[in-house]
Amino acid sequence: MSDPVPSVGVMQAAELDAIPPGVELARVLVELDPALLDPAAQLSYIAACERNLGWQRALQDNAIVAFAGANPRNTVYWVNGDEDAIVDARRSDLVAELNWSEGQAHRRISEARALHSDLPSTRDAAFRGLLSPAHITAMAQGATQLTALIDEAVAEARATNAPAHVLDDLRTGRATLLARFESRVVPYACDQGVARCRQQIRRALASIDPAGWAARRLRAKREQSDVHLDHMPNGLSMITAILPSE
Numbered sequence: 001m002s003d004p005v006p007s008v009g010v011m012q013a014a015e016l017d018a019i020p021p022g023v024e025l026a027r028v029l030v031e032l033d034p035a036l037l038d039p040a041a042q043l044s045y046i047a048a049c050e051r052n053l054g055w056q057r058a059l060q061d062n063a064i065v066a067f068a069g070a071n072p073r074n075t076v077y078w079v080n081g082d083e084d085a086i087v088d089a090r091r092s093d094l095v096a097e098l099n100w101s102e103g104q105a106h107r108r109i110s111e112a113r114a115l116h117s118d119l120p121s122t123r124d125a126a127f128r129g130l131l132s133p134a135h136i137t138a139m140a141q142g143a144t145q146l147t148a149l150i151d152e153a154v155a156e157a158r159a160t161n162a163p164a165h166v167l168d169d170l171r172t173g174r175a176t177l178l179a180r181f182e183s184r185v186v187p188y189a190c191d192q193g194v195a196r197c198r199q200q201i202r203r204a205l206a207s208i209d210p211a212g213w214a215a216r217r218l219r220a221k222r223e224q225s226d227v228h229l230d231h232m233p234n235g236l237s238m239i240t241a242i243l244p245s246e
Contacts, residue, residue: 010036013044021048021055021129051129057136058126061112064094068109070117111140118143121182122189130190135197139189142201146181149212150174180208 011032019025025048034045068090094105115123115136122139125131131139154170156162184204189197206213228240 011041013040016041016044016048021051025052050132053133054126054131055129057133058123061115064109064112065116070113111137114140114143118178119182121186125186125190134194135189138194138198138201143178146177146205147174149215177209
């Protein structure tokens with residue numbers, strides 16, 4: 001039986017608030033008994049747990065990038081003799097180890113790569129405990145939407161052996177978009193909840209790249225609009241519609 005962890009005693013709210021996220025904060029949280037704290041310190045304890053969640057998510061994303069690589073290493077996935085999709089070579093390993101679904105593993109790899117390569121300010125804020133895992137996901141998804149069209153242009157330029165200056169211009173434009181996106185959203189995200197953060201992300205996408213925003217909306221309208229009819233018990237049916245907000 002292991003020795004009991006020595007107690008850190010009783011702490012005040014200000015003392016807990018002053019500890020940055022990381023190993024030391026995790027140790028303090030384990031050693032403290034929230035039942036012995038006053039209400040203000042209990043609230044700070046809960047907030048400290050939340051800070052460390054963002055820090056842990058950033059740590060895990062670092063490890064995912066180290067494991068899966070900063071760029072996709074793709075293999076072809078065959079179904080019934082036909083090329084069905086491109087899947088990341090490391091995705092199945094994460095699925096098996098962590099009991100993630102294929103979709104979850106794909107999403108987490110993509111988000112980790114975005115945090116590592118495209119969102120340095122977001123990554124720094126996550127390590128400082130200023131963003132929750134849900135904030136990090138929202139930021140990564142926003143960045144992916146912002147760069148989707150230009151990433152397609154880069155892939156096409158590579159496939160057609162476009163001149164180097166064309167690729168350089170595309171990469172420069174991509175970096176500029178991402179820098180403007182972070183400058184608009186990260187300070188806001190550090191002080192607001194996830195729902196408001198997502199609203200700010202949508203506003204930033206529409207403002208920073210209005211042409212791309214319109215093109216993405218048009219594509220989504222064309223490719224994702226759908227109506228489903230599901231028959232339920234007792235003679236009822238449920239209609240689910242994905243339609244443009246307007």
